[in-house]
Amino acid sequence: MPDRWNSISALRADWVFPGNRPPVRNGVVAWQDSELIYVGPARGPFQPRDTGRAAILPGLVNPHTHLEFSHLATPFGQPGMSFPDWIMQIVQAQRASVESAEAECEAARLQETRQAGLAECLRAGVTCVGDIARQPWPAAGAAVEPEVTVFRELIGLADQRAEAAYQTAVAFLEQGTRHPTRRPGLSPHAPYTVSWELLQRCVALAKQAGVPVAMHLAESPEELELLASAAGPFVQRLEELAAWVPGTLPRGIRPRDYLELLAHAPRTLVIHGNFLLPDEWDVLAQHAETMSVVYCPGTHAYFGYGRYPVAEMLAAGVRLSLGTDSRASSPDLSLLAPMRWVARHHADVEPEQVLRLGTFDAARALGRDHLTGSLEPGKRADLAVVALPAADFSDPYEALWAEDTPVLTTFCRGREVLDPCRNLE
Ligand SMILES: [Zn+2]
Secondary structure: OOHHHHHEEEEEEEEEOOOOOOOEEEEEEEEEOOEEEEEEEOOOOOOOEEOOOEEEEEOEEEEEEOHHHOOOOOOOOOOOOOHHHHHHHHHHHHHHHHHHOOHHHHHHHHHHHHHHHHHHHHHOOEEEEEEEEOOOOOOOOOOOOOEEEEEEEEOEOOHHHHHHHHHHHHHHHHHOOOOOOEEEEEEEOOOOOEOHHHHHHHHHHHHHHOOOEEEEEOOOHHHHHHHHHOOOHHHHHHHHOOOOOOOOOOOOOOHHHHHHHHOOOOOEEEEEOOOOOHHHHHHHHHOOOOEEEEEOHHHHHHOOOOOOOHHHHHHOOOOEEEOOOOOOOOOOOOOHHHHHHHHHHOOOOOHHHHHHHOOHHHHHHOOOOOOOOOOOOOOEOOEEEEEOOOOOOOOHHHHHHHOOOOEEEEEEOOEEEEOHHHOOO
């Protein structure tokens, strides 16, 4: 047998879900080094390891989280609280933590938390992540970890803070991420923390550097009230934090205005978009090649918002994907949980579309769909192996979504990251 067979790895499962074509019963996935070479029925020269009653999925892609909150056992505050109250609690906790620790300790603590978050992502079958980072990541990393787009968080309403945030962005892009599996992006945080001028400058900078932009937008009714009338609970909360600057946002501005500006970035992830209107979906649909919305069902439910218009936005041509958001407003970093939640609560969304929302479409949101997000020869061997229920289901998607079966193991660029609790062998 030629030597090259020694470097080929293969897995067999009852079902393989390539993501870009129908599921394959009794399927095999094979790869050499980090690259897929075969995805199809169990035949041919491969001697696959058998995963049994399991499904092999493309590695899941989580385009929105804040890994710096990965140490939280439960979300901040109480379910159903108002969003401005929640964000104020977060800011106060962050300020207290920074004041109580030396800068160096704080940086070390942040990084430990992020690494714990990445480990949780791998256990959840996630191999590609979009992370919002208050501080840059250090160069060090684990031997195998998900690819991370590090979106540097930028905050500044007042002129001086906005200028400092812009200089932070420039320095961050000049320095790069200093790690082979991390890439830079910018995150002007949200309309209530970023001046219009800072956002304009960030978009121009992203365009010049060719990096993606992620921005929280139309997340709460209070945000819309702030934009429409420069009044309401957000102004009160920002005043309490000494962070409100009257006149910093153009009066009567709408999320649509933000979308039209963000459309100039090379790639944009609109985070949440819970309260966007159909004419704003149209803007997103017109720019579907470069703009995506990331719906985070855990956070959406935490604040008690109504039904998210998944099917309606998809029908309008909006590129949608699913994210977990952080543990500050979501129970954990499992992406399968929100995928299953959508599959069970949105009967008007096709089950194969649900898989794409957490794989291919999420990879496309990050601009990584040429490398990952579906199982195709030539792409990376990023795989999630998920247990299937003992009961028989006539439809493989039903088997995948019906019960909360666990992720058994994850392969990241061809290398296995075993969960010691759930070793297959
Ligand atoms: Zn967020």
